[in-house]
Every structure is written in structure tokens, then in C-alpha cells.
Amino acid sequence: MILKTERQGANLIVFIDGELDLETAPLFKETIEKKLNQYESVRHLILDLEKVSFIDSSGLGAILGRYKRLSGQGGKISAIKVSQPVKRIFELSGLLKVVKIYENRQQALDNK
């Protein structure tokens, strides 16, 4: 898995390329925690999932863990460019209750 992050004001956009599972969840967690510590004003995490080829409950757990931190500070998480299989996992898990899905980055930024 390759992660790229980009900060835009109070938004942190994370591009994820690869599989989000038990093996890669720790890197996801550490990278985002580090960025949230670095940019204390970030309140909106936007996950670009276009290149996520697989996600399971370990990946969902890693996203939920970040939601817990952000929501405690009045923040939230959005996901963009979500493929059908990943969307289905989101739906079944109930994660859609806390993570909103948008078509693209602009829509996610507009709905903050």
C-alpha cells in the first residue's frame, strides 16, 4: 500500500493505493495520526479510495479509529471515488453512518 497526504486548510486528503487490511492498517493509522498531530487544525479527513483494491474489517477498524479521534474534536471523515466492492463493505459494516461518500474531492470540500 502506498499513502500520499495533502493538507488543504482544515482538510487532510489521503490518497490510498493498494489493499487496506491487517498488514497495511498499522501504516495507515501511523501516517494519519502523525499528520493529525502535525496539523492540529485539521478537522476533515478526506480518504481518496480510487486505488483501493481491497478492504476488510481490519481496514474499516483503522478508519473507525481515526473517526473516533476526529469526532472527539468536532471533526469528520469523508470518502471519495469509492469503488462498488468497497462501498458494499462500507454499507454492510454500518460505517456509512459516520463516513460520508462523495464523488470527488470538490464535493467533499464543499460539504464540510
Place this chain on the structure above:
Amino acid sequence: MNNYLKLEFPSMPSNVGLARLVVATFASQLEFTLAEIEEIRVAVSEAVSNCVIHAYPKNPGIIELNLTIADGRLIIQIKDFGKGIENIEQAKQATYSTEPEHMGLGLVFMESFMDEMILTSRPLEGTTVIMKKCPERGPADVGISGNN
């Protein structure tokens, strides 16, 4: 045509993706749709992840993966010799997890993505999961033209 594959590997996180890949490749001998293969990948990922996280929480142990294709159906058996599950009914509850970063959804996904799931466990002896799935469009080798 019936077929089988037996594999043994240590319970390391890097082997979760490997198990997914092996099972998806093996399963593609049947007429599964892409969506069904995706469901199988998730179920296998959850089962092997459970071995890594719960069966052998301290040091890696042995995971046995047995795959069978019989009568047009895929049968996946994943066996560990780890600490076992104290209370299977409790473990099957959605959102129940003994680990803080986990959602407790693994068994829920396994049950909902496969046609059948049988979980047997004995504390300190290990856990065996058997999952079965048939392609929605029916067994691949039924019919005269399907046989070589």
C-alpha cells in the same frame, strides 16, 4: 472436475494477502462472478486475520489452509492450533471484539459472504473454520459440453 490444494504458513500479517490471492485463484476454476470472488476474498481475509490476531496473539503459529472443489462447490477450511475461542456465540455478535482497533465484524462478513460457515473451537487447542460457496449461476462442470 474435483480439485484440492493444501497449504501451511505462519500466522503473519503479510500472509493474509497471500491467502486471499491463493484462494481467489483457486476459486476462479469455478464460474464465480467477480462480485462473488470479492466476497470470498473478504471471507478468507477475515478468517486468516482472526488466526493472526486472536489464535496466536503473541508469536506466529501454524495456519493450515485446505481448499477443495467438489461437485461444483468451493470448500475452504482454515485451521489453527492457537488459543481457541471461549464463547463462540459471543464472538459471532456484530461489534463484539476483544481488540480496540477492530470492529468485531470478521465473523459477520464470513457468514454473510459465504453460503455456509461452520466454526468449531476448543480453548487451548485451536479453531477450525469451514466455509462453503457455490457459484450463483450454478456448478461449472454440469452439462456435456463442460467436460473435456
